[in-house]
Amino acid sequence: MEVEDLYIVQTLTENADFLEQLGTKEKFWFRDLLSKNNQRTLFKYSRPNTGEHWSEKCAEQLCLLLGLPHVNYDIAIHNGRYGVTSPNIVDKNEHLVMGNELLHRDDPDEYPRPVDFYDNKQKVTSHTVTRVLAFLELSAVLPPKSDFDLHGLGAAEVFVVI
Structure with a gap:
């Protein structure tokens, strides 16, 4: 089939x-x-x-x-x-911010500028799941609006599920 x-x-x-x-x-x-x-x-x-x-x-x-x-x-x-x-899951009144933008703002010396990231993906060794999850756990990033019950979940938990 x-x-x-x-x-x-x-x-x-x-x-x-x-x-x-x-x-x-x-x-x-x-x-x-x-x-x-x-x-x-x-x-x-x-x-x-x-x-x-x-x-x-x-x-x-x-x-x-x-x-x-x-x-x-x-x-x-x-x-x-x-x-x-x-x-598109982003509400028209919201702005999607890419994770690499947030990681660069958090640590510009360690993490490449977004424009460099897109031009040199294979050279970006600092873009890891561990780093992304740590940033989400420590930041004030909120989970997106959803039809699902996200009560009690932080951005990192939603990231892992989605």
Whole structure:
């Protein structure tokens, strides 16, 4: 049985509102005309022969079954290539601050500037899970707004779950 037999696979014809530069995967934002309020949505291409699209959907479904906070994924095809779509989870009145920006502000001598981080990902040895979790534990970063019960969870706990 193929994943296409279990879930609707949307064929996207939308053009990119803008390309997303963060991360290693090719992706873009678009306005989903089928959603309420034409919600801004991310399409992330799967790398060929990796199953990244169905593995993201599997992880989402496991989180759903376990009652864990998660983003919603739908499998889609754009220009003949598989990927996943995910709605923007950042409230329009909020600003997303990337973790590497916070780590640089916290320790500019040890951690590279964000622009250097994106240009030289392979050289950044100070970007570790331990460092990120320690920063989240000690900072005043709040968990995002969510439909899930995050009462009593700090930013580090939410980061680990999501």
